[in-house]
Amino acid sequence: MAVSGRWWWWWFAVLIMVVSLSEPALANPQTYQLAKGCSPYNTSDPPEDFVRKINATFAHLRNQFSRGNKSFATAEHIPIYAMAQCRNYLSKPDCVACFDAAVLVSRQCSIATGARVIFDGCFLRYEMNDFYNKITDEGNRQICGKRTAHNQDVFNTTAQQLLNELVLATPRIHGFFAAAKQEISGGGATAYAVAQCIETITQTGCMECLAIAYSNIQNCLPKSGSGRAVDVGCFLRYSNKHIFANNQTTNLAPFLGGGGRSGKKKAIIAGVAGGVGIILVLAALFLYQQSKKPKAARRGDILGATQLRGPENYGYKDLKTATKGFSEENKLGEGGFGDVYKGTLKNGDVVAVKKLVISSRAKADFDSEVRLITNVHHRNLIRLLGCSAKGEELLLVYEYMANASLDRYMYGDKRGMLNWKQRVDIIFGTARGLAYLHEQFHVCIIHRDIKSSNILLDDEFQPKIADFGLARLLPENQSHVSTKFAGTLGYTAPEYAIHGHLSEKVDIYSFGVVVLEILSGRRSSDMRVEPITEYLLEQAWKLYENEDCLGLVDKTLDPSEYNAEEVKRMLEIALVCTQSPPNLRPSMSEVVIMLSSDRPIFQNKPNRPSMISDFDQRVLTATDTSATTASSTSHATASFSGFSGR
Incomplete structure (x- = not known):
């Protein structure tokens, strides 16, 4: 690493020399530093390869500033995405000088997977995921000057x-x-x-x-x-x-x-x-009004659409016919707030229709799902095709998932049918879907109920996250919101179950638990009787600490499909997602990077969660009656989103 470090400085020294020979005298590049941040995770690539990609990315950005007449530039040398921007009032030489200074500061992040530098005159950012759509994060802040005005x-x-x-x-x-x-x-x-x-x-x-x-x-x-x-x-x-x-x-x-x-x-x-709240309310009202208008023509296959639109307003009679009058033979699943039915539309498309039982909570779930996922489009998220709201009948129409929900393959009637590669692909796809919700959509969406029954599998066993009835938007100027617990015990992060602190880290914790279920074939909340009684998360930590990672693997898997190092890496990713306190958990984009690498990720072992074995009991005793009701209710809510074959 010392050699690589000298290389960086040599490269930058040459860059500065070139600037001094080719650019006129600088006026004021405004390089007063306002903020700097480095990712807590280092790249899993060989350092020399990472440095080469970073240098090429910076060179591409600098070339856009020095040779063009622009103040904004992006560059990608996969997996590195980078962006730089100057204030438009800076001259070209000042812009280049400000950028060079930002590059120099970013070198302090060494081989971190991301860096951000903000000056008065410019800013520079690079990450190992596409962040171009992101408008804010929890680091937003103000910097006040010390002088007063006359x-x-x-x-x-x-x-x-x-x-x-x-x-x-x-x-x-x-x-x-x-x-x-x-x-x-x-x-x-x-x-x-x-x-x-x-x-x-x-x-x-x-x-x-x-x-x-x-x-x-x-x-x-x-x-x-x-x-x-x-x-x-x-x-x-x-x-x-x-x-x-x-x-x-x-x-x-x-x-x-x-x-x-x-x-x-x-x-x-x-x-x-x-603020953002008014904008979101107006947007929701607009979408609702649009859904009430009659459509001149059918939208067509959304996967092939060139322009994203609102959900289709289906007729109640059409959906009733499609599901054979919501018959028992077409029922896919049922829960506390409604049932899900398989339906065949007039054009031959097979869909899943969620029929909500009338209640104030069901109405809230209906509005929440329509509002949140109307324009959420990702290959690892269930697609909302449309809705119907005739009087008291509330219906949501989703794409049909023939291969059922993940829980049936982990510990249900289809247990043992997924091989190791399919399980890894499901983990990877779920991580990508959550990364989109948290970081790549224009607002941060917290799902709040990530669990195996809410992960559906398509014809090729690719995962899609379902059931957004409990989802919440995270205000973009807050690190978390405080709310009563609503989710499923066994998957819920301690800080949320006990204290009501909700952030995207809650989903990350749940994701870690789901990974353990996929590795082990065990339900997270089931108690193991022999040789000792313990929950899945507790068992996983003990096996990891005893360096017996293979002891967790589902016995239905063929041992020739996996190796010890691969199992250890997947287990470490699961455990780092369940760490306490929550700020130790990685972001989902960082999890995606970890999953993409086959190299060791952690120099030190992850930190153990603050509570494990008596988790459910402590939640129930620490929350009030209404919160407990919400948790049991949400368990039913999740179950009726299994849009899959029986």
């Missing part, structure tokens, strides 16, 4: 108005960038402000990100003459000093509506700056 109260009013206008106008501007200034009334001074979003997100994503940034930067305004709000998808800054040249301002008027700073426009701006 006549701070008057300055606050002017800066607030300027920021309001930028938040409204920037998402409407091509390139998602705006710089503006405003003279302070009667003060002889000026307020300056800048807003910018990355160019790979949508207009709505830019608006949502800036709404979060706007909320964060409010913490600076009352007492500081300068402030920044930084996030992965956007940047917002104000100051009472020059940030950019006078000729670099953007005319905001065409993008504000109404042609001026009217009271009506301010009301609109206030609504926009209110």
Whole structure:
């Protein structure tokens, strides 16, 4: 590693020398560092290969800045994805210099699988997964300056108005960038402000990100003459000093509506700056209204569609006919809130129809599933084809999964039918689906009920995550939300079951338990009688600590299909996902990387969870009656999502 380290510095020294010979004198690249972060996981690739890919990626980014007339660049040298952006007011030499400085800082992350550097003038990020759609993460924050402005109260009013206008106008501007200034009334001074979003997100994503940034930067305004709000998808800054040249301002008027700073426009701006919640509510209302409108023509095969649309509004009579009047012979599964039926539509398509029993909870589940997964499209997530809401009848229509749910192959009537490769593929596909929900969709979706019965298998035994009735959105400016427990005991993370702390780490914990079930063929909540009584997770940790990983493997598997190192690696991935505290668990994108590698991943053993053997009992005694009811209810809720053959 020492040789590789010297190589990095040599490479960068040569780069700086080339810059000094080929670029004019620099003015102000604005390299004041605002944030830096490194992934806690190192690459599983040989270090030399990783360094070569990183260098090639950086060179590609730099070439786009130095030879083109642009301030935004992306580059991929699989599995590395990278992005860099300069503030548009920087000159080309300043942009290149800012980027070079960011590269230098990123070298401090050594061979970590990801790095992020944010300066006043630019930012650089690379990861080993596609993050281009992401607009925010839990690291979003504000950085307030130490100086105060002359006549701070008057300055606050002017800066607030300027920021309001930028938040409204920037998402409407091509390139998602705006710089503006405003003279302070009667003060002889000026307020300056800048807003910018990355160019790979949508207009709505830019608006949502800036709404979060706007909320964060409010913490600076009352007492500081300068402030920044930084996030992965956007940047917002104000100051009472020059940030950019006078000729670099953007005319905001065409993008504000109404042609001026009217009271009506301010009301609109206030609504926009209110945050993500309003946007999501409006989006949900729009989708609901669209689903009520009659369709001129049938949508067709969604897998071949070139444009994503809302769910199809099926007729109740058509679905009743398709399921033979919701007959017993067509029933695929049943649960506390409704049943699932196999249906054959008039065009010959086979679907699964979930018929919800009428209750306030069922209505909430219906609205939740339609709202959340209408535009969630991934090969490892069950596809919602449409819905029907005639009076009190609530129906959801999904793609049909002929190979049943995973639990039937692990410890049900089809136990022993999956070989080792199929099990590994199911683990991998489930991880990809969760990574999409958590990190690649435009908002973070927490499933809340990941378990074997909610993983369905298609004709080729590829997994699809199902049942979004308990899913929740994680607000993009929060690391977790507090809520009553709703899930299935045995799969639920301790911090959520006991304290109600819900984050994407809860799904990651559940994923780890599912991996153990796939490896062992045991149900997570079943007690083992001989030789000692223990739950699956407890047994897995003891076997791992005793270096007897093969002792966990399902006895129905052929030993020639797997080896000890492969089993150990899969077990370690499962255990690292169940660590306590939750911040020790990897992200799902990092899990995907671990699963893609056949090299050792951990230098030290994972940390043991804080509670195992008496987990269920402690949950029941630590939660109140309503929470306990919710947990038992959710167990039934999950079971009626087995859209599969009997």
